[in-house]
Amino acid sequence: xxxxxxxxxxxxxxxxxxxxxxxxxxxxxxxxxxxxxxxxxxxxxxxxxxxxxxxxxxxxxxxxxxxxxxxxxxxxxxxxxxxxxxxxxxxxxxxxxxxxxxxxxxxxxxxxxxxxxxxxxxxxxxxxxxxxxxxxxxxxxxxxxxxxxxxxxxxxxxxxxxxxxxxxxxxxxxxxxxxxxxxxxxxxxxxxxxxxxxxxxxxxxxxxxxxxxxxxxxxxxxxxxxxxxxxxxxxxxxxxxxxxxxxxxxxxxxxxxxxxxxxxxxxxxxxxxxxxxxxxx
Amino acid sequence: xxxxxxxxxxxxxxxxxxxxxxxxxxxxxxxxxxxxxxxxxxxxxxxxxxxxxxxxxxxxxxxxxxxxxxxxxxxxxxxxxxxxxxxxxxxxxxxxxxxxxxxxxxxxxxxxxxxxxxxxxxxxxxxxxxxxxxxxxxxxxxxxxxxxxxxxxxxxxxxxxxxxxxxxxxxxxxxxxxxxxxxxxxxxxxxxxxxxxxxxxxxxxxxxxxxxxxxxxxxxxxxxxxxxxxxxxxxxxxxxxxxxxxxxxxxxxxxxxxxxx
Amino acid sequence: xxxxxxxxxxxxxxxxxxxxxxxxxxxxxxxxxxxxxxxxxxxxxxxxxxxxxxxxxxxxxxxxxxxxxxxxxxxxxxxxxxxxxxxxxxxxxxxxxxxxxxxxxxxxxxxxxxxxxxxxxxxxxxxxxxxxxxxxxxxxxxxxxxxxxxxxxxxxxxxxxxxxxxxxxxxxxxxxxxxxxxxxxxxxxxxxxxxxxxxxxxxxxxxxxxxxxxxxxxxxxxxxxxxxxxxxxxxxxxxxxxxxxxxxxxxxxxxxxxxxxxxxxxxxxxxxxxxxxxxxxxxxxxxxxxxxxxxxxxxxxxxxxxxxxxxx
Ligand SMILES: Nc1ncnc2c1ncn2[C@@H]1O[C@H](COP(=O)(O)OP(=O)(O)OP(=O)(O)O)[C@@H](O)[C@H]1O
Ligand SMILES: [Mg+2]
Numbered sequence: 001x002x003x004x005x006x007x008x009x010x011x012x013x014x015x016x017x018x019x020x021x022x023x024x025x026x027x028x029x030x031x032x033x034x035x036x037x038x039x040x041x042x043x044x045x046x047x048x049x050x051x052x053x054x055x056x057x058x059x060x061x062x063x064x065x066x067x068x069x070x071x072x073x074x075x076x077x078x079x080x081x082x083x084x085x086x087x088x089x090x091x092x093x094x095x096x097x098x099x100x101x102x103x104x105x106x107x108x109x110x111x112x113x114x115x116x117x118x119x120x121x122x123x124x125x126x127x128x129x130x131x132x133x134x135x136x137x138x139x140x141x142x143x144x145x146x147x148x149x150x151x152x153x154x155x156x157x158x159x160x161x162x163x164x165x166x167x168x169x170x171x172x173x174x175x176x177x178x179x180x181x182x183x184x185x186x187x188x189x190x191x192x193x194x195x196x197x198x199x200x201x202x203x204x205x206x207x208x209x210x211x212x213x214x215x216x217x218x219x220x221x222x223x224x225x226x227x228x229x230x231x232x233x234x235x236x237x238x239x240x241x242x243x244x245x246x247x248x249x250x251x252x253x254x255x256x257x258x259x260x261x262x263x264x265x266x267x268x269x270x271x272x273x274x275x276x277x278x279x280x281x
Numbered sequence: 282x283x284x285x286x287x288x289x290x291x292x293x294x295x296x297x298x299x300x301x302x303x304x305x306x307x308x309x310x311x312x313x314x315x316x317x318x319x320x321x322x323x324x325x326x327x328x329x330x331x332x333x334x335x336x337x338x339x340x341x342x343x344x345x346x347x348x349x350x351x352x353x354x355x356x357x358x359x360x361x362x363x364x365x366x367x368x369x370x371x372x373x374x375x376x377x378x379x380x381x382x383x384x385x386x387x388x389x390x391x392x393x394x395x396x397x398x399x400x401x402x403x404x405x406x407x408x409x410x411x412x413x414x415x416x417x418x419x420x421x422x423x424x425x426x427x428x429x430x431x432x433x434x435x436x437x438x439x440x441x442x443x444x445x446x447x448x449x450x451x452x453x454x455x456x457x458x459x460x461x462x463x464x465x466x467x468x469x470x471x472x473x474x475x476x477x478x479x480x481x482x483x484x485x486x487x488x489x490x491x492x493x494x495x496x497x498x499x500x501x502x503x504x505x506x507x508x509x510x511x512x513x514x515x516x517x518x519x520x521x522x523x524x525x526x527x528x529x530x531x532x533x534x535x536x537x538x539x540x541x542x
Numbered sequence: 543x544x545x546x547x548x549x550x551x552x553x554x555x556x557x558x559x560x561x562x563x564x565x566x567x568x569x570x571x572x573x574x575x576x577x578x579x580x581x582x583x584x585x586x587x588x589x590x591x592x593x594x595x596x597x598x599x600x601x602x603x604x605x606x607x608x609x610x611x612x613x614x615x616x617x618x619x620x621x622x623x624x625x626x627x628x629x630x631x632x633x634x635x636x637x638x639x640x641x642x643x644x645x646x647x648x649x650x651x652x653x654x655x656x657x658x659x660x661x662x663x664x665x666x667x668x669x670x671x672x673x674x675x676x677x678x679x680x681x682x683x684x685x686x687x688x689x690x691x692x693x694x695x696x697x698x699x700x701x702x703x704x705x706x707x708x709x710x711x712x713x714x715x716x717x718x719x720x721x722x723x724x725x726x727x728x729x730x731x732x733x734x735x736x737x738x739x740x741x742x743x744x745x746x747x748x749x750x751x752x753x754x755x756x757x758x759x760x761x762x763x764x765x766x767x768x769x770x771x772x773x774x775x776x777x778x779x780x781x782x783x784x785x786x787x788x789x790x791x792x793x794x795x796x797x798x799x800x801x802x803x804x805x806x807x808x809x810x811x812x813x814x815x816x817x818x819x820x821x822x823x824x825x826x827x828x829x830x831x832x833x834x835x836x837x838x839x840x841x842x843x844x845x846x847x848x849x850x851x852x853x854x
Contacts, residue, residue, distance in 0.1 A: 016675075120559035123835040125793035128828065131816040132564065136571030208682075215684045216798060220813070234686050238802070241694050242707065253687040260682035268678065337759050360763075367760030379752035383852055384774050394760050429851040445760060 010273035017269020023262030030074060031081040040074035043067065043228050051245050061247035063236060072228045073251040079229040080211050080259060083145065087210035091149045092203040095156025096195065100187055102157065103164025111161075118154045126151060127216070134222040141225040144217050148210055156202040163195045197274035204267035208260055215256065230256045284351070285312035286452045286485050287336075287370075292345035294331045306331050307509035308345070313453060318476065318486045320496040320517070322532070323506035329489045330375060332506075333457045336487070337372050338362045350452055368398040371446040372455040373475070376462055377439035381430040387441045388414075388426030394448045413444040418474050436467035443475055450482040457489045472499060493536040497521060505529045549843070553836035560832035561613065561825075565606050568828070573819030574598075575622055596622075596821075613829040619822040623815075628826045631811060638710065639796040639807035645722060646729025647791050651784055653730065654737025659768045661738070662745035673738060680735025689728045689802050696724050710805040725799045729791075744779050748772045777849040785842045789834045793827070 011017050034040040048062035055061070060069040102114040121129075133147035167173055168191070176186045211230075217223035218231025219238070230252040237249035294306035306328045313319050323329055335343040338354055347354040349370055354362060374380040381390060391410035395401045401409060407426070414422035417440040430438055439459060446454055459475060460468035476499055479486050488500055496503050496517060504514040505526065513526040524530040580592045593599050597608065612619065618628035661673040693708075695701035705723050712718045748754070749772050757771050797809030804810075808827065815823035846853045 116555055116559060119556050120563060123556060123560050123789070123832055124564060124828065125790060125797070125812075125831055127794045127797050128812055128816060128824075129564075129567070131813060132567035132572070135573060135816060135819075136567045212684050215686050219686050219798075220801060221817075231686070234684070234690065238686075238690060241690055241700075242698060244700060246694075249687075249690060253684070253691075256684055256687065257682055260684075261679065264678050264682050334755070339755060339758055363761045363763055365761075366758070372759045374752065374756060376752060380756050382753040382757065382771055382775070384777075384850060385771075393762075397761050431852050442756070445756075 007270075007273040011269055014269045014272065016265050017272070020262045020265025020267075020269060023258060024266055027077055027259050027262065028081065030077045034075055034078035040071055040078070043071040043075035045071075051240075051247075054247065060251045061245075063233075063248055064240065069233070069247050069251050072233060073230070073255050075228055076230045076233065076252070077255070077259075079224060079227055080214070080256075083214050083224075083229075084207040084210045086145050087148045087152060088203045088207040090145075091152035091206050092156050092199050094149060095153035095202065096160050096192060096199055098153065099157035099160025100164050100192055100195070103161035104168065104183065104187055104191070106161070106165050106168075114157070114161075118157055121151050122154055124151075127220070130213075130217060131220070131222055134217075144214065144223055148213055152206050152209060156199065156206070159198045159202065160195050163198055164191055167191050167194055197270075201267055201271050201274065204263055204270065208263045208267070211256070211260060285314050285348075286350055287313040287487070288346075288348040289313075289336070290346045290348075292332065292335055292343065292347065294328070294335050294340050295342045295344075296331075297342075302342070305509050306335060306343075309504075309506070309509075309511045311504050311511060311514060313485045313487055315452075315485055316480070316483055317502070318479075318488055318500045320500040320503035321487055321489045321506055322491055322493065322496055322503055324491060324532075327506045328509040329506060330457055333372060333455045333487070333489060336453075336455055337366055337370065364398070367394055367445070367451075368449040369451050370453045370455065371449070371451045373439070373442050373446050373457065373459045375458045377435045377442060378462065380442050381438055383430055385429075386426070387428055387430060387433070387438075391426075391441065391445050391448060394445050398449050409448070410444070413448055414441070416478065417441075417444045417447075418470070436463050436471060439463060439471055440474065443471070443478070447478050447482060447484070451484055453487065454479055454484050455487045455489070458491070459488075460495070461490070461492075493521075493533065505532065549840060553839065556836055557829070557832045558610070560835075561610055561829055562606065564824070564828040565609055568816065568824050569605065569609070569821055570602065572816075572821065572824075575819050575821070578818075579622065609825055609829075613825065618826045621815075621820055621823050623818055623820045623823075628822050631823060632808065632826065632830075635806060635808040635811050638805065639792055639800070639809055641712075641718065642710075642722060642725055642799065642805060642807055643729065643792055643796050646726040646733075647788075647795075649726065650730045650733035650737055654734055654741050655773075655780070657734070657738040658741030658745050659773065661742045662749050662772070663764055663768045665746060665749070670742075674742070677735040677739045677742075680731065681739070682735075683731075685728075685732050685798060686802075688731050689799070692724050692728050692731070696727070708803045708805075710803070710807075721805075725803060725805075728799065729795065740783060741776075741780070744776045745772050748775045751775070774849070778846055778853075781842060781845050781849065785838050785845070786835075788838060789831050793831055 011021070030039070045068070046066040048057065048066040048068060050062065050064050050066050052062040052066070060073065063069055063072070098114050098117075102111040105111050129151060130144060130147040133150070134143040137143040137146065164187075173186060173190055176190055214223050214229060215231035215234055218229055219235040221235075223229065223231050233248050233252035234256075237246075237252065240246070241249050289312070290310045291308045292306060292310070293304050293308050295302040296305050297303075309332065311319065321329055321332065331340065334340050336347055336354075338347075338357075338359075343355070345355060349365065352365075354365060354370075357365070381387065388407060388410050391413055392401075392403070392406035395406040395409045396403070399406075399409075411422050411426055414425050419425045419437075419440065425433065425437065425441065430441070433441065439462075443459070454475075456475065460471050463471060472495065476486070478484075488495070490496060500517050502514065502516050503520050504511045505520075505528065506512070507528050513520070513524070513529050515525070520529065521533065524533055575596055576589060576592050576598065579596075580588050584592075590599070597605050600608070616629075618632075620627050621631060624631075657673050657677075661670040664670045697703065697705045697707045705720050710721050712721055745768070749768070754767060754771055757767050762771070793809055793812065795809070796807050797813050799805065800807040800810035801813060811823060812827040814820070815827070
């Protein structure tokens with residue numbers, strides 16, 4: 001497709017965006033290697049002494065239980081991608097669906113109901129909401145996913161709604177309606193594909209938000225329930241740093257930063273590539 | 282002949298347009314004499330507005346020299362240029378609806394020009410603004426002074442801009458299609474007021490338009506612009522009688538066609 | 543009049559929505575308090591008695607209606623955990639949270655506006671790029687990382703050791719400043735990247751308007767253009783952002799900071815109420831937050847009229 005090639009060309013001329021893509025790609029490779037069981041499998045083995053300093057046996061040292069921090073940080077890449085992908089994809093799809101419905105039936109009761117739901121979700125303090133969901137789901141591991149998906153879709157929904165309202169008046173949509181195609185078909189075939197630029201950017205933003213939220217939730221004890229994540233490592237480190245053990249903190253925060261920075265740069269580059277007018281400003 | 286108030290030599294404006302820079306104004310030269318009204322005509326998109334903005338020093342990517350009363354504006358540092366803008370050379374814009382700041386009262390916007398360039402105090406500047414509004418033909422100038430732009434019609438807003446532009450009796454006024462956005466009766470009113478005030482102040486006008494009727498009625502000379510270049514310059518009578526460039530002839534022909542139909 | 547009516551209806555629907563969702567989540571699905579209250583070896587009657595007191599024996603809709611009625615009549619009840627009146631608890635904790643969060647919130651926005659203006663004014667130049675790059679960097683650092691790093695750097699012997707590590711023993715201005723310093727700095731650093739980016743985008747858009755060219759053509763300096771014309775024209779989106787983030791910052795933001803530094807504010811109280819199932823406290827916090835949102839919406843509409851003459 002022509003647009004695809006243009007966007008790819010734009011991305012190639014954007015060193016920061018390209019760097020972001022490379023970083024995200026590297027992390028994805030690591031995540032897949034963990035999935036395949038190639039690396040990071042010894043994250044829970046307590047085979048060292050407590051708080052060992054970095055050395056040949058334990059590259060990043062060990063934590064309070066003698067677990068290898070490098071292994072844990074690597075395994076956490078997988079955790080991050082699981083959370084990020086699930087939340088980004090689901091919340092973006094939900095936002096696309098509800099936003100498209102609201103925009104297509106704008107100013108009807110459907111639109112009103114969706115806007116009301118968005119207003120309600122936006123007015124509940126987020127961490128209270130997550131905490132409540134976590135408790136409602138009785139400590140299930142995916143409680144935090146549900147909570148994030150239920151709240152993250154609203155931004156995508158608002159943007160898609162506005163875009164669909166614009167698209168609705170365009171000729172190709174009017175033509176499709178004139179020849180009597182069903183609404184669902186027009187929406188799915190002609191309208192939603194034209195919001196892909198919003199969806200891609202929003203998905204990468206949601207990915208970042210999901211990973212950042214996981215950190216906070218894990219600190220609050222509402223995040224990852226079994227397994228390990230950068231959030232759990234940071235939560236562990238809150239006590240350790242006061243005693244002068246920085247390995248956990250540094251490993252988790254640096255890897256977290258690299259992945260988030262990569263995604264943010266990628267999201268920016270995508271936004272610029274889709275909207276050259278805005279980019280040149 | 283006296284030396285011109287404005288002498289433009291080899292003025293170019295470059296714009297980034299999807300990759301390589303493109304000259305939307307291409308080495309144009311012209312002169313403007315005291316009290317003269319020079320028309321700059323040409324079709325939409327030929328670079329008239331960019332020329333005007335370049336004369337005001339508003340486009341960073343311009344080249345060439347712009348001598349206003351012997352001073353080359355193009356070589357002035359930005360801080361010096363600011364003292365010239367709106368005082369010695371000023372501009373009236375193509376779109377009166379968006380030219381004024383929507384969140385400030387019109388009176389304040391005119392008064393700002395007096396405070397900045399004439400160093401007047403708040404009350405004096407306000408009085409001067411009121412007087413300017415009366416001079417551009419507002420019977421209820423006091424009311425206009427306290428209005429916000431959105432409370433005024435297009436023609437009224439354009440007169441407010443003219444009041445700002447003429448506030449410091451500039452040597453040169455660049456009027457960028459000052460009446461294109463207005464309806465016909467308002468057009469005549471606004472142009473008459475504009476040329477009258479310029480005549481009193483001895484201000485020379487570069488009147489940008491694509492309306493040859495306006496050229497014939499108000500202007501002394503005309504420069505014809507096409508795709509960023511000036512293709513012909515002549516006295517108005519001569520230009521209408523004997524167009525030298527085929528484009529000018531075509532332009533005149535189209536205008537006559539319009540008149541007939 | 544019609545406008546006010548619409549606002550009122552909308553506000554009411556919003557409050558009902560928020561309270562309903564929170565009721566379902568926090569009360570219906572929330573932790574069961576019976577056994578923490580009755581003590582060991584309670585008889586069946588005692589259990590039934592406690593359940594009746596807590597309203598657990600009522601049908602769902604009845605319990606929701608009771609909740610909403612209590613909320614609208616401001617009968618907030620007493621905490622199940624401590625027995626303290628909820629209104630007392632709020633009166634004690636809300637001021638702490640405000641004192642804790644306000645400086646960072648205000649500073650974060652003011653700095654964001656200043657940096658956004660500086661970047662928009664030098665659009666495309668190196669200063670703009672630097673500010674944008676720093677914003678993205680800031681957006682890529684986790685709240686928790688910033689809090690931990692600042693605590694180590696400023697409050698421990700491994701760093702400068704200037705401020706208390708945690709807690710809130712505020713008695714006078716100097717003690718307030720020493721306890722509020724690290725949380726404030728954290729909040730500023732966490733929000734600055736997002737704020738700067740948001741404000742820069744608005745300012746860039748406003749700086750491209752026709753009337754900005756007019757101001758420049760009449761000799762306005764870049765400083766006047768940015769701080770007067772661009773800023774005043776951007777007030778509507780600025781007000782929107784600031785106003786609507788107040789409740790979220792005060793509740794969600796304070797929850798994190800208060801949990802981390804062990805500060806007895808409303809965020810911590812609310813969080814503890816969720817984990818312990820202290821429903822009277824929860825109901826009050828969520829309901830009042832929703833009400834605050836509605837009030838803020840009204841206040842925001844009024845502010846729009848103040849700053850933009852076009853808003854009728
Ligand atoms: N921001 C911009 N970026 C790229 N090209 C531009 C930009 N602004 C104007 N142009 C191009 O510059 C050329 C000259 O524009 P200009 O506004 O000076 O035309 P004009 O003669 O004033 O037209 P009109 O009579 O419609 O006002 C046009 O071809 C236009 O496409
Ligand atoms: Mg023009």
